[in-house]
Amino acid sequence: xxxxxxIPAALSVPEGENLVLNCSFTDSAIYNLQWFRQDPGKGLTxxxxxxxxxxxxTSGRLNASLDKSSGRSTLYIAASQPGDxxxxxxxxxxxxxxxxxxxxxxxxxxxx
Amino acid sequence: GAVxxxxxxxxxxxxxxxxxxxxxxxxxxxxxxxxxxQFPKQSLMLMATSNEGSKATYEQGVEKDxxxxxxxxxxxxxxxxxxxxxxxSSFYICSAPRAxxxxxxxxxxxxRLTVL
Numbered sequence: 001x002x003x004x005x006x007i008p009a010a011l012s013v014p015e016g017e018n019l020v021l022n023c024s025f026t027d028s029a030i031y032n033l034q035w036f037r038q039d040p041g042k043g044l045t046x047x048x049x050x051x052x053x054x055x056x057x058t059s060g061r062l063n064a065s066l067d068k069s070s071g072r073s074t075l076y077i078a079a080s081q082p083g084d085x086x087x088x089x090x091x092x093x094x095x096x097x098x099x100x101x102x103x104x105x106x107x108x109x110x111x112x
Numbered sequence: 113g114a115v116x117x118x119x120x121x122x123x124x125x126x127x128x129x130x131x132x133x134x135x136x137x138x139x140x141x142x143x144x145x146x147x148x149x150q151f152p153k154q155s156l157m158l159m160a161t162s163n164e165g166s167k168a169t170y171e172q173g174v175e176k177d178x179x180x181x182x183x184x185x186x187x188x189x190x191x192x193x194x195x196x197x198x199x200x201s202s203f204y205i206c207s208a209p210r211a212x213x214x215x216x217x218x219x220x221x222x223x224r225l226t227v228l
Contacts, residue, residue: 034216034217036219041203041222041224042221042222043116043118043205043219043220043221043222044156044205044207044219045219046216046217046218046219049216089155089156091217093217097161098144098146098209098217099146099158099161100146100158100207100217101158102155102156103155104154104155105155107153
């Protein structure tokens with residue numbers, strides 16, 4: 001059974017820092033991996049999707065990497081801003097069913 | 113990106129009543145949609161897979177008679193919480209995958225249900 005873990009559970013950094021969020025999964029036979037952002041009381045916003053054949057994806061200040069063999073993905077946020085404060089969730093898709101298995105999330109606070 | 117909407121965004125109801133939540137894909141068709149619930153400061157828990165034109169598939173431990181799902185069209189799925197109780201209070205979120213090269217999933221804004 002696939003298990004997805006995110007470390008750390010919470011993170012507080014001063015504005016301007018570069019930071020890394022970690023996601024690990026136990027079964028490396030994934031279809032793809034997706035990173036989401038969730039603001040309090042809101043739905044999820046898709047940030048980046050990495051296919052199983054890819055190593056990384058970039059969007060603006062965000063870079064996500066994937067190492068299937070070791071069961072890890074990282075989300076790198078450059079030059080963090082207070083507006084980046086949110087919960088970041090990673091989710092893996094195992095097969096063609098589109099079902100996603102979520103990690104427990106990392107709550108990020110970027111202090112001005 | 114694609115847009116998925118939910119209605120209502122929040123609802124308060126009395127214990128014993130039924131509540132219907134709608135999930136719509138606004139700019140693409142979705143033969144499959146997913147319903148999740150989320151407790152405070154916890155991650156999303158998949159409840160069921162909604163299939164257009166056929167019965168929903170429920171995850172283990174989710175009561176299908178309690179949470180009725182209807183996927184009536186390619187853009188609409190509804191979740192009805194029947195005979196709601198305070199323990200059903202939660203944040204309910206739907207998602208829809210958009211078929212194509214990206215296979216991305218798009219999520220609705222969520223519905224906050226409070227049962228008194």
